[in-house]
Amino acid sequence: MNRVSIHFLPDDVKIEVPYGTLLLDAALEAGVFIRAACGGSGACGQCKVRVVKGSVEALMEEKVHAAARAAGYVLACQTRAISDVTIEIPLAKVGRKVIPRDEAERMRLTARPMESPIVPEPDPMTIRVFMHPPAPATHDNVSDDERLMRTLKVEHEIYPVAAGLDVLKQLPHEARKEDWEFTAYLEVETCHDTHNPWYRLTRVQAGHPSYPSMALAVDIGTTSLWGELVNVDTGEVKARASRYNPQISMGDDVISRIVYALKKDGLERLQTQVVKGINEIVEECLQKSKLPVDCITYMVAAGNTVMTHLFLGLYPKYLREWPYVPAAHNVAPVPASVLGLNLPPQTHVRVFPGVASYVGGDIVSGVLANGMWQDEEMTLFIDIGTNGEIVAGNKDLLMTASCSAGPAFEGGGLEFGMRAAPGAIEGILIDPETFEPMIRTIDSKPALGICGSGIINIISQMLKIGILNQNGKYASDAKTPRIREGRSGLEYVICWAKESGLNQDIVLTEVDLDNILRAKAAMFSGYTCLLDKIGLTVDALDRVIIAGAFGSFINLDHAVTIGLLPDIPREKFLFIGNSSLKGARLACIDRKLYQKSREIAHAMTNVELSEDPTYMDNFMAALFLPHTKVELFPSVQLGQ
Amino acid sequence: MNRVSIHFLPDDVKIEVPYGTLLLDAALEAGVFIRAACGGSGACGQCKVRVVKGSVEALMEEKVHAAARAAGYVLACQTRAISDVTIEIPLAKVGRKVIPRDEAERMRLTARPMESPIVPEPDPMTIRVFMHPPAPATHDNVSDDERLMRTLKVEHEIYPVAAGLDVLKQLPHEARKEDWEFTAYLEVETCHDTHNPWYRLTRVQAGHPSYPSMALAVDIGTTSLWGELVNVDTGEVKARASRYNPQISMGDDVISRIVYALKKDGLERLQTQVVKGINEIVEECLQKSKLPVDCITYMVAAGNTVMTHLFLGLYPKYLREWPYVPAAHNVAPVPASVLGLNLPPQTHVRVFPGVASYVGGDIVSGVLANGMWQDEEMTLFIDIGTNGEIVAGNKDLLMTASCSAGPAFEGGGLEFGMRAAPGAIEGILIDPETFEPMIRTIDSKPALGICGSGIINIISQMLKIGILNQNGKYASDAKTPRIREGRSGLEYVICWAKESGLNQDIVLTEVDLDNILRAKAAMFSGYTCLLDKIGLTVDALDRVIIAGAFGSFINLDHAVTIGLLPDIPREKFLFIGNSSLKGARLACIDRKLYQKSREIAHAMTNVELSEDPTYMDNFMAALFLPHTKVELFPSVQLGQ
Ligand code: FES
Ligand code: FES
Structure with a gap:
């Protein structure tokens, strides 16, 4: 361009x-x-x-x-x-x-955007085969299933094939509707010993399909759901959609969701809600791509362990009780109809395997996508989502932990926090003299709230121009009507009601600031602790890959200024965006990569930070902007 | 004794x-x-x-x-x-x-009872493993499924194991109910290439099981259902039960059932009815054996192709339309709950594969049980059930056909016909002078009707003493009140109302006789035609194995006299009883035999008799007692 x-x-x-x-x-x-x-x-x-x-x-x-x-x-x-x-x-x-x-220059520094280095070879989980066997005749009156198997074997070298009752019930009808022209859908399975394929017939449909074969890649986030409709033969993404996880009304974070799940019918309700959200995403993707629902042949979902449990209806109680044990990580493909998904009935849903109660399939999917499992470079992978999961290592070693950072960087738990959606304040610049903000919303919609990257930007700038002190409290003597006494202490008005898309002023309160301080402290102490286990400091890192459903970018200087990211050379930072969704997409295109994800999950060693006495000390020390140990952030200059 | x-x-x-x-x-x-x-x-x-x-x-x-x-x-x-x-x-x-x-001597000749020569090696389809892994701890907090898999692998060398959502939903509860003592149920699958096993977790249950692991073997007959509860580790049959197939109210024979199935909701109703019957059998078996339903780990059913279709809900329309094509023979294991069976939900049901529209899994099961697939001896296997299926051959060749004999020998379509159940007249001897009958009922119950072996006996004797002629019509001049004009021509009173268990005379009408004549003619022309295909006559047979849900025996002399069985040396006849049920039992005990049944089904060549012009000629010639060609039955002496 x-x-x-x-x-x-x-x-x-x-x-x-x-x-x-x-x-x-x-x-x-x-x-x-x-x-x-x-x-x-x-x-x-x-x-x-x-x-x-x-x-x-x-x-x-x-x-x-x-x-x-x-x-x-x-x-x-x-x-x-x-x-x-x-x-x-x-x-x-x-x-x-x-x-x-120089300062303006630094403010422009964002992490380099990174696409997944993994190149999938199209190899779908379910293949579609058009068939036209000869019609039955006196001396060729084998059963319909045998006719199908014979044709698959002789004409396509596809065998052995197993078929369940559901699809065999359809076979006589579909085969004859268009005079023995029909399409068979075959899920590819692999022999455990030889890795040779075998096949499971999952659908038969009269005639030649007039649309491409698609898969649905889904990221089930605590805050948001993201979906992509992917052409399984080309890897092309035909449509995308996202929305809030409707479970939000049952709790902001994973812990409150688990609490809800343990109430009467709670698990069922949560399951229904997330499925409702995914169904809406499916519908939107189909509308955008103008494809019929029949085009969807399978779905791959990645989510944190709690979200995966709640999506599948697995009992989540022991996830939050010592010693934090998931019910299951390795679930055989589940028929969409069992989950209540509005997909063709025998469409199978696979979830990414998780590693521990708070390191789930979304992180495994993210690691699959970011490629650190195959690279030499010592990598720190940070997913600044609701939980704040981190992975450190390279192809020889993968260690992981979760920091319980909470949803502040996804806008959760903040008075006007919101996810990166139209109307979210994402870009912000504060005039250092007047303290007036210049705000930029996603899609130029009137402001509705502030998203993760907006929050990082604003706090960093307020800190630099001195209207916020290092404890995360406002300077009460600042000469601006924007800082005022609110319902819960001082607050800063980011956008007046009349200029917003709401009927009220959009503010950032000291309670919000405290939430963010705790979230960033949890992240920072988490990755320093984890690196410590490997015997490394942040300086030994070859790169830091940042994932998360932020807006279009995270400003590195701002994120370092608040002490969220380590103060290392900025060129080491990469931003991969929603790597969980990217990994799910890769798995949709190439079933071998889904297999690989199981190996990755197996290879990852989980560290329970809550069991580590140094973690809490680290956390306390990080409850300061950028940190109580100023030497950890040499580049941060807080001019007054 | x-x-x-x-x-x-x-x-x-x-x-x-x-x-x-x-x-x-x-x-x-x-x-x-x-x-x-x-x-x-x-x-x-x-x-x-x-x-x-x-x-x-x-x-x-x-x-x-x-x-x-x-x-x-x-x-x-x-x-x-x-x-x-x-x-x-x-x-x-x-x-x-x-x-x-000499005549009395001959009348005593029954086919030698034959047990199955196949000796199963206990090798269940689902194994049960008691487990007691260490409880989760801080440094051992893998997920419940991984704990289970690890224990299976390390302590029992059972791997790899796949687990579906249903059972994983139960796992956290069952594992903890009795403090990590629980029982895992694992279905054994076989790798297509290497034949090495892999496993599918189907059930988990707290504690140590206090009862043996049982399987249910079922024969789904058009007229009757038979079930056995078998200990899968010892092969012992713990209980048996049988009853009429409740579908009888929707048609006597397979054709009328298909017609019914094609009406609105017909297939669903038929499916519900047969499942109801099987559920009653399950209940009776459990009562008799005093075992809980949880003891049942799987079920194997054998039925003719139509019964199998109706049991599974497969569309049966094309079974009866040229060129007689079944929907499916090879159905992957079906969860009992899908079929409406009152068995533990993940109990898998397997059906025997069929060969053609009118040679079904019951015949394959019968061949498995009678051992002809592994023997040198040239064998004719006759199942005198509702359809009259025949198999000829030995280990090198198996040819099969169905004769459409109808249900007369199961008591179907006869005014007082009934299956071999308590109250059925089974033994009968007619005084050659007075034409008075001496009758013996099953279980000494007052007579309710006449069963297959009774019918063969009575016709043969009436023929010999001259009150029935070779066209199957009564001698109108016989001096006995037992032969009288009935509603549809002449009839013979087998049992007067006052001596019966009914409020009416039990009679055998000329319409009944015509039905039987057609049934035996169909059988006779069927097996002579089939042998002709192999280039043999009945004299070349080493043995004839008779199957069927008759009473305790079929009298050979009587069966030859009416032209149902070939007139060959009587020592060549063996009676195996309900071989379909026997085969299902073998498969329950030894899963390799179930695998074998698939090979047998594959090896059997079906001959469509209706397509064979000589069949109809043969049939017409056989509509005579014993046959129009008297030289085919040299031993039959009809003294007047
Ligand atoms: S920012 Fe341009 S009109 Fe408001
Ligand atoms: S037969 Fe003995 S009492 Fe009737």
């Missing part, structure tokens, strides 16, 4: 961005402050800038007077750069302070 | 019988006529005989006057021989004619 250069004045900052980037996004990335109170939705009219040179394309002009328009003014959030441009930010704004160059 | 000798006067016939045999049964076997109108139930008082010498034990004496008792008179049907005895049959009876010696 063509790139264009944007030169911001008076800051004199230049940035290269893709052709067509909105000026507001370019400014945010460059660390150049522009007033933007409505999240970029075009509603507040505050983000006016003047185009000094170059070509732009304005999407909406109503908020700019004709005279101003004539003078080159545009809304930064509604204007795309379509050539190299020079932009002037009005000096009219009181006390606007230019952010120092 | 001790045997005693019984000497009948004035006939001067001697017979050896087991100690304690009833005098009436001895007379019947000896071909000595005693008046016995009530079937041996002690009700008619007509069977009085005088004990001349020796010791007897009288079970009931009311019907004999004190004076007569003092003179040595007893009821033959209520008196056991407990030493060698001499018995005098009163001459008072009008016109009693002594049956010629």
